[in-house]
Amino acid sequence: MSRKVRVLLILIALALAAVATLYFLRPGFLPKNGAAHEANASTQVINKGEYLARAGDCVACHTVPNGPVFAGGRAMATPFGNLYVPNITPDDDTGIGLWTADEFYRMMHTGVSRDGKLLYPAMPFASYTQVTRADSDAIYAYLMSVTPVRQKNREHALRFPFNNRELLIGWRTLYFKEGEFEPVAGRSAEWNRGAYLVRGLGHCAMCHTAVNALGGSSESTAFEGGMIPNQNWYAPSLTSNREAGLGHWSIEEISDLLQVGVSKRGTVYGPMAEVVYNSLQYMTDEDIRAMAVYLKALPQKDSAPPPTSQARLIAPEVMELGRTVYTAQCAMCHGDAGKGQPPSFPILAGNQSITMDTPVNPIRMVLNGGYPPGTQKNPRPHGMPPFSHILNDDEVAAVVTYIRVAWGNNGTPVTAPQVSDLRKLLPE
Structure with a gap:
């Protein structure tokens, strides 16, 4: 073999070795020092759905204390009798295992169940209607990933005539406005994110707005405070600086109260403590700050002169x-x-x-x-x-x-x- 041929073969071998080295050292093959594998798209959607389900505090209603998560059965007392919260695990027979993403979104967006039944407004669909389709799909994906629990749903125990679901048509006409959240022009992205979380997933108005004898509330009195039915706690007004209005609070003080449960200005107790425990403590600092920005910007409605000491x-x-x-x-x-x-x-x-x-x-x-x-x-x-x-x-x-x-x-x-x-x- 001539010297030129040997040199050519050596060069070819070196080239092949270089190609092989570059192939096996490309980013996908580099060692990760024990780090987890990169999440695929479906895992990312499920993780997003878990976060959003926490933001919506779904576990608080759909889980009996110390019972299987999302298996339902919890009694929800109302002025009209007891409602029993349904199983939302992916069990085919007793849960939502046979539901499609379309059916789940219709329930969230319109308050109509898979079988066409109108939902009672204890399910906060009047707020959840603002949830986007993408977020609804993520929550659906997450719920479909949890452990199925075979637990039959209990029938509601409502007094006549409130056990007639057809009467809900009248309630919906008076108090339900369907529609996804639309960002408000002229407001910052942070304010709009806070509005979406507070008014939609967080359904904060359900407690902080007075409820009338029909179980409805007026948009014109939103966040002005009211007694929480059957819990006998007062959810203070968020639009009055004499109650829980936040006009004099800093964004950091509001954020601490929401996420930590305590701040230099106050401490949460009662039903709000449960909200912080189940939901708000798990939200990102950015989302909590966005909620604080929105809440602080709520218009104050203190028109009467301040009261004097008694x-x-x-x-x-x-x-x-x-x-x-x-x-x-x-x-x-x-x-x-x-x-x-x-x-x-x-x-x-x-x-x-x-x-x-x-x-x-x-x-x-x-x-x-x-x-x-x-x-x-x-x-x-x-x-x-x-x-x-x-x-x-x-x-x-x-x-x-x-x-x-x-x-x-x-x-x-x-x-x-x-x-x-x-x-x-x-x-x-």
């Missing part, structure tokens, strides 16, 4: 009893002057949640106690013990009256019958 109108013996109880039971955490130790122990002086027109929430806090949710950013929250077993109705009324009028607070006095009515609702 302290001078309260009997001295009531104020003294309230001060005595406060000193013995409350001052250790909240301070002699109600300044608290935020964020662990809320401020009471100047606290809008204490001085709202309705005293329901502070009465319930004294009777029931209150526990902020344990969240990823606040895993060991400080709680308030219940005092229903220590204080009688007169003492509870006196101490709640005291904190509503002391330190310049401008609340109104509380009576023992008001306390008694709420005490009757305590679990035995």
